[in-house]
Amino acid sequence: MFQYIVRRILWGIAMLFIVSAVVFLIFYILPSADPAVLRAGRNAGPAQIAQIRHSLGLDQPVWRQYLNYMGQVFLHFNFGYSYQYNVPVRQLILNRLPATIWLTVGAVIIWLSVGLTIGIVSAIRRRSILDRTTMTGSLALISAPVFWLGLVSLYLFADDIGVWKIFPGQGAFAAASNPLQKAEAMILPWLVLAAATSAIYARYMRASMIDTMSEDYIRTARAKGLPERTVIRRHMVRSAITPIVTLIGLDVGTLLAGNAILTETVFNIPGVGRLLYNAIGVSDLTVIQGITLFGAFFIVFFNLVVDIAYAYLDPRVRYS
C-alpha cells in the first residue's frame, strides 16, 4: 500500500513536468500573438517592443527560456505578471480561488446526493415510471447548455429580475459579506452547475448498479438470506460507487481549474473561471498560462487522491 502511494506520487510529479513542458511549448514557442507586442500596448514603437522583449527574456535562446520558466514555476511558484493588471498571476488566481471553491464544493455535494440517489433508485426500480421519468429528465438536463439554464433560472427566480423573486441573483456573491449570505447567493449557481452533472452521475450510477446487480456475489449475498436493503446497500452500492470515485476526482479537479467558466460568467461570480474568461478576451497570455498550469496541478492532485481512494475502496488494486 505504501509502495503504491509512493509510486502514484512520483507519477503525479512526472505528470506535472510533462504538462508544464507542454504549456511552455504552447505559450512560448507557438503563441497566437507576440507576447511582447501584447505587453507593450497599442501605441508602442519598435524600440519599446524590443525593450519589453528583452525584459521578458523572450530574446534568449529557447532552452534558457525553458529553464528560466521551469525554475520560476517550480522553485518560486511564480507564474509571471498579468499584462492587463500588472500584478503577479499567482496573486490573481489565489484571490479568485475562494469563490470557485465555494461554487465547486456546494455543487459537488448537490450533484452527488441527487445524482447518486436517483441513479440507485432508478436502477433498483428499473423500467418503472420513476426510472423512465428521471432518465428522460436527465437527458434533457445534460443537453441543456449551462449558460441557457443559468439565464433561465435568473429570469425565473432571481430576486431582482425574476418572475418569482426567491433567490439572490447576479453578482450577489461578490456583494455578500458573511458566509450565510454567500451561501444564499450561491443557491442558484450551485443548482445550475450541479444540474447537468447530477444527470450524468445519475446515469453512470444507474448503469454501474445494473452491472453490479448481475454479479455472482450479489446472488451469494441473497443466498445468505440478507435482507434486500442490506444486499443493495452493503453489496451493490459499495461496488457500483467505486468507478464513480474516478469521475468525482476528475470533475472536482477541472472545476477548480476554471471549468465553471460559464456558470461564473452568467452569475458574475469572481472566480477562476471568470478570470480566465476575461484573460482570454484581452489575450492576457500569462494569466491563461497560469490558470492552465494551476488547473493541471489540481487535476494531477485530484487524480492522486482518486488513486489512493481507489486503493482504499478496492483491495485488489493495492496488490497489483
Next chain:
Amino acid sequence: MSEALLQVEDLKVRFSTEDGIVHAVDGISYSVEIGKTIGIVGESGSGKSVSSLTMLGLTRTQGADIEGRILFEGRDLVALPDSELRKIRGNDIAMIFQDPLSSLHPFYKVGAQLTEAVLTHRNVGKAAARARAVELLELVGIPDPSRRVDQFPHEFSGGMRQRVMIAMALANEPRLLIADEPTTALDVTVQAQILALLNDLQSRLGMAIIIITHDLGVVAEITDEIAVMYAGRIVERAPTDAIFSAPQHPYTWGLLKSIPRLDSPRGEELVPISGRPPSLIKRPSGCHFHPRCPYVRDEHRKIDPKLEPVPGDEGHSVACLLPAELRTRIWRGLEQGETSATLRHLVVEEAQPVRAHATPRVPEDVPE
C-alpha cells in the same frame, strides 16, 4: 426409506422474454431425504440451476412464473412470502456456486463475509461471530484460519475460495446444501479435494446435498441418487449405481459415453452427443430429445414421453418411448463398444418388420 427433507412436486418455472416464453423448468418432481445426496445432471440450459435457484426464491426477482410445490420440512417454499423465505435461505438451505472468485465479494475480507452470514441468522455478538468464522474456515480445511480470516478473496487460490464458499454456506448448519457446479471452475486435482470435503462434511454434519453438474463423473462417487435433466425435464432418475450399470435413456447413454472411464477398453473413443441443446422457447415436438437421439422413430416426434417406472427396477424411472427390452439391448451393445450407428438397426428394423433380411424379434409393446 427415511423421511423426505425436500419434496419437489411438478415444479414449473417460466420466464417471459421478448422472444417468447422460456420454459426453463417444465414439471419436475423429485425428493431428497435427510442426509442423502442427489445429483442433478444435465447440460447448460437444461434447467438444473433454475430449479435450485427457484427453491431459494432467487428467480423471483427475475420475474419468473413459478408453478408447483417445493415442500421443505412440510412448508411450501413456492408459496412462502419473501420475508419468510429469507429466513430459510442461508440458514436451513444454503447454496454454493460455480465460480468461487466471482461469487465472493471482492471488496470485503473473507472474515467479514463469513460473519455476515452468521449474523444474518443468529443473534450473537461480533466477537462470537468472528470466532465462528475462524472455526468454519478450520472446518473446511483452510490452514492457519485465524490469519486467513483477515484476507481478501483474491488472496486465496481457486480451491481455497471454494472452501470459503462452503464455509459460508455451512455458517448456520443448514440441513440442505445446494452445490451448483461446485467444481466446474477448479483444477481437476482440486475438484477431487472439494468433492471429498463435501462428502466428509456431510457425514459429519448430517446434511442433505443436491449437487448440480453437467459432469456425471463428478457425481459418481458421492451421490445416492441421480436425476438427469434435459430441456427442463427429468428424463431419467435412479439410484447412482443403476444410472451407471443400467441406464435407460439415450441421453444418459450419451452422457456416459462422453466421459472418460478407467475401466473402458484402451483406445475406445469418447463420443460426443451430436446436435445442440434445444431452444426452451420453441421446444421440439414429441420427445424433446428426438432431434439428437440416434434411436428415434417416427412416432417419437409426436408423442411426448412421461417419466415412468422401469419395469423390474425399483426406484428407477425414465421418460423414453423405446421399449424397455430394446433399451436394455442397446445399452448392452454400447457397453461392448458398439456405436449408435451399428445399433440403430435394432430400432429401425423393429419399426419396419417387413424387410426381408429382418431377424425375428420378440413382439414388443410400444408405449402409447
